[in-house]
Amino acid sequence: MNAQRDYADLVQRGLSLDLTRGKPSPRQLDLSNDMLRLPASYRAADGTDGRNYGNLQGLAELRELFAPLLQVPAAQLVVGGNASLAMMHDTVVHALLSTVPGAVRRWVEEPEITFLCPVPGYDRHFTICERLGIRMVPVPMGADGPDMDVVERLVAADASVKGIWCVPKYSNPSGIVYSDETVRRLAAMETAAPDFRIFWDNAYAVHHLTDTPAELADLLALCAEHGHADRAFVYGSTSKVTLAGSGVAFFGSSPDNVAWFLANTGKQSIGPDKLNQLRHVEFLRDAEGVAAHMRRHAELIWPKFELVDRVLAKELGGLATWTSPRGGYFISLEVPHAGEVVAKAKAAGIALTPAGATHPYGTDPADSTIRIAPTYPDLEELEQAIAGLAVCVRLVAEERG
């Protein structure tokens, strides 16, 4: 194989392909087009008019539908707007500006706030920290979740450690699932900070790609069991279930945390868009409706994950490693000199998330992680993009000897 000649051919072809963001494809969005004609009725189950103001916590019927899927009792679930990211961001803002249950003061009055960031992780979590002046400490991820020895040591030693970001199921970007033991240790561990919180971004709770769905231990229940009832902030959304820009987001936690959250959001809004909540209830109906809908997504997505795996195995066997997730939206490719590979790909018209984006401050010390988002392109484009990416990996390997 001559990587230089292959790369010259690749550039010659003038591709324009995008593997950057975890966006659903148009065919996935088509699965929810019936929602554009809903809701059939603007009445909530309790008879209230879904068109008017009010209902800060969100409709009971929607909370009941998603409660088991997100492992949060319906009474402790809050429905927000179209972005769980906004609920995460706003939770941190609330904690900065209003004392969270168990805290001695508002976080903005602390000399320093630190969050643990399992890496590789989700760049938008890190952006929230960076924007809000929160120091980030990376923690290595393994096949079962973050290295819990490291986590336990850090939270016990340093009272400035107030939070940890987790994508526990089909993690972004590695696709791994936290083991029961990891979840248990997160719930049980002793922390120096009395107001330590786990930001549990269960973004891919129902996003299975195979017939053997991953099971996740119940963090909220485990926290309560270990005497840390207020430790977990749980998030979820339907952005990758129904319509990416027009989904509904969820926040779930202990009763005290939910009261605190609602007291704060009650000063921000008179209530969420309940017609969109009704649209979701009418369209998804129940847990089986969600599961059936997610199987239709999987039929469209799984061939793309298989394709990436196949092309990488064919082109890069021995030169790189990558994950083979059974759910979620991402594949994590580990190669030497990731930054150079991404730059070469960009020059050949293949856009990838910047190398380092999976790490705090955009810096991957090993310069090795590339996040692949295979859902948006069609199969033909995806094959071209991954084959092209493989050429770039081979070229950099050759140039670097």
Added chain:
Amino acid sequence: MNAQRDYADLVQRGLSLDLTRGKPSPRQLDLSNDMLRLPASYRAADGTDGRNYGNLQGLAELRELFAPLLQVPAAQLVVGGNASLAMMHDTVVHALLSTVPGAVRRWVEEPEITFLCPVPGYDRHFTICERLGIRMVPVPMGADGPDMDVVERLVAADASVKGIWCVPKYSNPSGIVYSDETVRRLAAMETAAPDFRIFWDNAYAVHHLTDTPAELADLLALCAEHGHADRAFVYGSTSKVTLAGSGVAFFGSSPDNVAWFLANTGKQSIGPDKLNQLRHVEFLRDAEGVAAHMRRHAELIWPKFELVDRVLAKELGGLATWTSPRGGYFISLEVPHAGEVVAKAKAAGIALTPAGATHPYGTDPADSTIRIAPTYPDLEELEQAIAGLAVCVRLVAEERG
């Protein structure tokens, strides 16, 4: 007239009426029921897929539609979620946590932040300040807006004064409209704080009730003209145009402020619900479509305002004063011992916004302002409620001599 006997009769009737919040009536919401079947197309005017992520600033066609109505160039308008209150709250949060253009530091680092609050005013503005630890200083309102002599003196003397809340058209709750001279003086005045901002909540921009719509001077243009381009934050929403819980909100300002706002919200969200934006564009079409729609609202609301005026005149001539707004959602009733009147009304099953709510910290020093929200009840209920309220006013006047 025997007020005690009338009050005993009133209590006897066991009413349950609510004049607390400015909510549209079901018949007003019916005017927008066609939206429940929209959008007909999920494509934005630029061809992008409105179902997917993205477009932080909002659809150009919706910004162009509302730009003239809110007196903000479309390029400087941002479309948010369903609540302009959230955009106001979040702007203050952004200013607390990220340095606003022209500021020397983040507001959270200032020893004290003060906002001027024209009174009577909107309780939810005051709640935002109270929640975020911002000191409030009341400023008396006149028929043309806040007393500008007081405003000019306070902003010139005290660098901690960083903001003023304004509902400039059909003000909440008095219904007055800021005169051109008031707007000009707000734009022109010298402020001790380099980062002083006018929070211009133009909630009732198109909410005319008569054939002679109020005209408001263009604050944004006047600020730029007087060398204070970054002074105005403008807000609006369709909550009382289309569907109260499912409208779209707007933020408008100078190019520098908009860039600052988007840089902050870009860390909070991947983008707004664009299908709801398309719904609005398809349903309202253009400025004339908005005007025609608002005339249909006025046909339902104006008889209620007339009724309140008529009943108050008949029952309370000489005992009280009240406003007769030509737009908006509220009537302001001025009576002695407002707190007692509200308590008597409550005991008779007529719920009113707590006396004092129109003032910072819930305290009306003169104990005189009662906010009447006449839109939600039907005419018969409204007549009962206002007649009952009048009985309470007479009773308190008699008891207090």
